[in-house]
Amino acid sequence: xxxxxxxxxxxxxxxxxxxxxxxxxxxxxxxxxxxxxxxxxxxxxxxxxxxxxxxxxxxxxxxxxxxxxxxxxxxxxxxxxxxxxxxxxxxxxxxxxxxxxxxxxxxxxxxxxxxxxxxxxxxxxxxxxxxxxxxxxxxxxxxxxxxxxxxxxxxxxxxxxxxxxxxxxxxxxxxxxxxxxxxxxxxxxxxxxxxxxxxxxxxxxxxxxxxxxxxxxxxxxxxxxxxxxxxxxxxxxxxxxxxxxxxxxxxxxxxxxxxxxxxxxxxxxxxxxxxxxxxxxxxxxxxxxxxxxxxxxxxxxxxxxxxxxxxxxxxxxxxxxxxxxxxxxxxxxxxxxxx
Amino acid sequence: xxxxxxxxxxxxxxxxxxxxxxxxxxxxxxxxxxxxxxxxxxxxxxxxxxxxxxxxxxxxxxxxxxxxxxxxxxxxxxxxxxxxxxxxxxxxxxxxxxxxxxxxxxxxxxxxxxxxxxxxxxxxxxxxxxxxxxxxxxxxxxxxxxxxxxxxxxxxxxxxxxxxxxxxxxxxxxxxxxxxxxxxxxxxxxxxxxxxxxxxxxxxxxxxxxxxxxxxxxxxxxxxxxxxxxxxxxxxxxxxxxxxxxxxxxxxxxxxxxxxxxxxxxxxxxxxxxxxxxxxxxxxxxxxxxxxxxxxxxxxxxxxxxxxxxxxxxxxxxxxxxx
Numbered sequence: 001x002x003x004x005x006x007x008x009x010x011x012x013x014x015x016x017x018x019x020x021x022x023x024x025x026x027x028x029x030x031x032x033x034x035x036x037x038x039x040x041x042x043x044x045x046x047x048x049x050x051x052x053x054x055x056x057x058x059x060x061x062x063x064x065x066x067x068x069x070x071x072x073x074x075x076x077x078x079x080x081x082x083x084x085x086x087x088x089x090x091x092x093x094x095x096x097x098x099x100x101x102x103x104x105x106x107x108x109x110x111x112x113x114x115x116x117x118x119x120x121x122x123x124x125x126x127x128x129x130x131x132x133x134x135x136x137x138x139x140x141x142x143x144x145x146x147x148x149x150x151x152x153x154x155x156x157x158x159x160x161x162x163x164x165x166x167x168x169x170x171x172x173x174x175x176x177x178x179x180x181x182x183x184x185x186x187x188x189x190x191x192x193x194x195x196x197x198x199x200x201x202x203x204x205x206x207x208x209x210x211x212x213x214x215x216x217x218x219x220x221x222x223x224x225x226x227x228x229x230x231x232x233x234x235x236x237x238x239x240x241x242x243x244x245x246x247x248x249x250x251x252x253x254x255x256x257x258x259x260x261x262x263x264x265x266x267x268x269x270x271x272x273x274x275x276x277x278x279x280x281x282x283x284x285x286x287x288x289x290x291x292x293x294x295x296x297x298x299x300x301x302x303x304x305x306x307x308x309x310x311x312x313x314x315x316x317x318x319x320x321x322x323x324x325x326x327x328x329x330x331x332x333x334x335x336x337x338x339x
Numbered sequence: 340x341x342x343x344x345x346x347x348x349x350x351x352x353x354x355x356x357x358x359x360x361x362x363x364x365x366x367x368x369x370x371x372x373x374x375x376x377x378x379x380x381x382x383x384x385x386x387x388x389x390x391x392x393x394x395x396x397x398x399x400x401x402x403x404x405x406x407x408x409x410x411x412x413x414x415x416x417x418x419x420x421x422x423x424x425x426x427x428x429x430x431x432x433x434x435x436x437x438x439x440x441x442x443x444x445x446x447x448x449x450x451x452x453x454x455x456x457x458x459x460x461x462x463x464x465x466x467x468x469x470x471x472x473x474x475x476x477x478x479x480x481x482x483x484x485x486x487x488x489x490x491x492x493x494x495x496x497x498x499x500x501x502x503x504x505x506x507x508x509x510x511x512x513x514x515x516x517x518x519x520x521x522x523x524x525x526x527x528x529x530x531x532x533x534x535x536x537x538x539x540x541x542x543x544x545x546x547x548x549x550x551x552x553x554x555x556x557x558x559x560x561x562x563x564x565x566x567x568x569x570x571x572x573x574x575x576x577x578x579x580x581x582x583x584x585x586x587x588x589x590x591x592x593x594x595x596x597x598x599x600x601x602x603x604x605x606x607x608x609x610x611x612x613x614x615x616x617x618x619x620x621x622x623x624x625x626x627x628x629x630x631x632x633x634x635x636x637x638x639x640x641x642x643x644x645x646x647x648x649x650x651x652x653x654x655x656x657x658x659x660x661x662x
Contacts, residue, residue, distance in 0.1 A: 062411065095444035107446040112410045113439050120435050123400050127407015134364065134389070134413060154430070157400030164395065336445040337479060339503035 001218035002292050003052060010298055011307070013055065013217060017047040017286045018311035020071045021261050023080055026315050027070070027087065028249075028257050035323065036088050040101040042255050043071025045215075045247035046174055048285030050075040052220040053172055053242075054142070056228045062128040062141040063110045064121035067102045068174075072144055076109045080318035090325035097328045098336065119152035121145060122171070126158045129167035129237075140168050140231050147175040147241075150193055150201055159205040159237075166236035170227055171207070173198060173241045174214060176250075202239035214242030215285040245283035248276040263308045266291045267301075340520040346376045348489035348521045349510075350383075352496040353416075355525065357387050360414060363500060365391045366405050367418025372456060372512045398427035402453065406436040406505065409451035414500050422457035422509070423469040436505040437480035452499045454508040458549060458599045459647050461513075465635035472509050473600040476576055476609065482506040482530060483576040487551035489519040491574060494528030502530065511549040511599075531578035535587065539569035542593040542660050545584055545610055546570060550597045550648055557653045568657060576606065584610065585618050592623040593660040597648050602630035627656040 002010060024042040031040065043050060050071045057063070057076075065072040073083055078094070086093025087101045094106050102116030112128065115121045125143035132139040149155055150173065162169050175198060195201045199209035208230070212223045220242060227238035249255050258276040259265075265272065265280055266287040272280045280287060293299045343351070353370060356363045368391070371380045384391045394401040398419060405415040419425050425432060432453060439449045457470040472483055482504050486492035492510070499506045536551055537558050546554040551572045558568035571587050573579055588594045594614055596607040607628040614626055632646040 093444070095442065095446070098444045099442050103442045105443040105446055107443065112447045113435070113443060113449075115435060117430060117434060120403075120430065123403020123431055124407035124410070124435060126400070127404040127409070128411040129407075130404055131408040131411035131413045134408070135411075139411075154399050154403065157397040158403065160395060161397060161400045161404055336441045338482070339440050339445075339448045339450075 001216060002296055002298075003218045003221035005221070007298050009055070010293060013051050014289060014293060014304070015307055015311065016051045016075050017289060018308050019080065019314060020047045020050070020074045021286050022311050022315045023074060023084070023318070024070060025257050025260060026319055027084070028255050030088070030319065036101070038100070039253070040087070040255070041068040042247070042250060043068055044249060045283070045285065046071060046176055046244050048217040048289060049174055049214040049220050049242045049244065052217040053224045055221065056224045057140065057142055060137075061110055061139050062112060062125070062132070063144065064125045064141070065111060065114045065144045066118060066121060066146060066149070067116045068146060069104055069114050070101070073104060073106055073109070073111060076106075076111070078106050078109060080314060081321035084318045084322035085325045088322045088325070089327065090322055091328045091332075092321070092325040096332060096336070118146065119149040119154040122149060122154050122158040126162045126167050126169055129162065129169035130165065132168055133165075138232065140170060140228055142170045142172060144172050144174065147173060147177060147193070147198060149173070150195070150198060156201065156205070159202050159207055162237040163205045163207050166234070168231045168234070169237045170224070170231055171202065171237060171239040172224070173239065174244070175241050176244045176246050198241050199239065207237050207239045209239035209241070211241045211243060214244040215283060215288060217285065217289050244285070245279060248279050261286065263287070263290050263304050340522055342518050343489050343521045344515070345489045345492055345517045345519070346371050346379065346515040348493040349496065350379050352493040354383055356497065356500050357383055357390060360500075361390075362412060362414040363390065364408065364413055364415045365418065366394055366401055366415055367420065367454075368393050369420045370418050370454060372515060374512070374515065376515060398424050399431055402428035403431040403435065405451045406431060406439070406449050409449045409505075410439065410447055414450055416452040416454055416500065416508075419453060419455040421463070421467045422455040422471050423467050425453065425455055425471050432505075433475070433478040433481070437478045439480075440504065441480055448503045449505050450503045452506045452508050454510065456512045457509050458511050458513070459631070459636060459643060461643070462638065463636065464638040468636035470600040470631070472507065472576060473605045473609070475507050476606065480505065481577060483509060484530065485509045485548040485574065485576065487514065487536070487548055487572050487574070489517065489521045490526070491528060491534070493521055494526045495530075495574065497525070497527045498530055501527070509548065513549045514552065517552060528574070530575045531580050533571055533573045533580035533583035535569065535583070536572045537568065537570040539567035539591070541567045541591060542595060542657055543569045543571060543584075543587040543591045544595045544597060544653075544657065545573065546597040547573060547576070547606060548599065550599055553648070553650060554597050554653060557650050557657065561654070561657060566657070566661065581613055581617070584614070588614055588618050589621045592621060594622065594626040595629060595653070595656045595660060596626065597629045597653055599631055599648060602628060602633050605630045624660050627660055629653050629656045
């Protein structure tokens, strides 16, 4: 369902989701052409979660993200060109090329530190929450991680501390393996947790927890808005598990794009290879969102297509910018060691 | 100058830091160890109940919490108690806190202080006697402080809290009852400035933490035989005042490095390597290391004594350079 918001906000959601999708697809192309090295993770299939959830935050709130951070940063308003420059290891990147895809931080947007260790941010996030409580500045910390993070000991230790001390923190666990793993040969393994449902774990520490369909922007928006309100009222931490169906392009460890996204797919998926067609038909949060927008007569198909063209233009410019950005000078490696 | 016990000077620093700056929070409560001196600490725990916090036994969780709190504007000092327990917090200390400023391209500071008691405390055996500072020295991004006197513990603790970088404050329980001069006025001792704890002309002994005190005792005894030992205390490993070490070695042409980390890849090994690289031609005889022997720390007293950088091993090493 659509979030209960004015048209301008819905269009803004749509723009951000389109930007994330086309950014990530462009990234696969850049990787395949050899423009950056190493492992990387995409946010495709989770756009509704990130965009809807982050819209509930204040400008001065803190956020922490993981290896799967691109969508979070873009949803919060990071510049695609500087994010891309960072991923390509260029001097104009947000971290001057020292962080890369796993570690892009944008402190001016509240992303102080992005960790490539799946649960690395959870203790840090309760720390900014601890500081906000001590300084009485009303800031909330949103800690965004995947289901795999719950498998590391940092998660339960931090849940216990957050609950004991009633810290103003939102634990947003994006479970992108709703139907479990191993559907396809060579598929990436998702969560391996004896605690089931995952919310059993935070609930053992008396943290109010609930699950929500992460493909449904309206449902995510409602649940997160409510959780943030409670946190700001001083009720302590909240845990939300969003569930999405893993994008087939991520089934293998190195992403592949089964079909380049075009919003026209929202009404006709016949051009999608049959093997992955069902995902684009029923689990793609972007296509569902635009379909709902049109059905609700908030916007026409032509207007949506124009929004998509604009998003693609921005991404094309970002790609040109990032590729033209110089590599940092080698001596830069010795700077920023100490503050 | 007035004289204080080490634990009194340290307590005074903590009390002054809490009074001067509301951003200072103490997480943990064994800054004066588990000895009877912990009763002194209760005074500030009572006076600042919102800023002297007793956490659950979750080193990983509360070291991360303190790091995050530092990123958001507080100046937390976390107490890990026994140095060995930093291994429980290792990922947060070496992989998050140490990397934060560099990895973010200079965007995010993490001015947190991790406090711990390292070394052979007597009966701690293999799991409560570690000196993790050499491993930590292998993690760029951390500052490492090793006080050895009442004056230093106070002045260095002040600097640690003012520092914008994550700092490991490596203390030693055997120092707590040592007495020495401490100025009445607020003194801040900068990082990266070594201190010559005893002047001498025959041999340079570079020592850290409690080993400084042990070496001063040895130096006093050897002075009776006419051997003048110079004792240089780097006080901080990161940053390291290598210039002062080299200047002393240049003067005496002999060097012994005494430190409580294990011998292989230990603190003494790194200092020895730098002297060899930059000061080889100033040495008259090969330099010597006195470190903890490369075995886990055993429990039984004679075994523990045997593997420690003991007075007898230090004395032997000094004599060997003078033959």
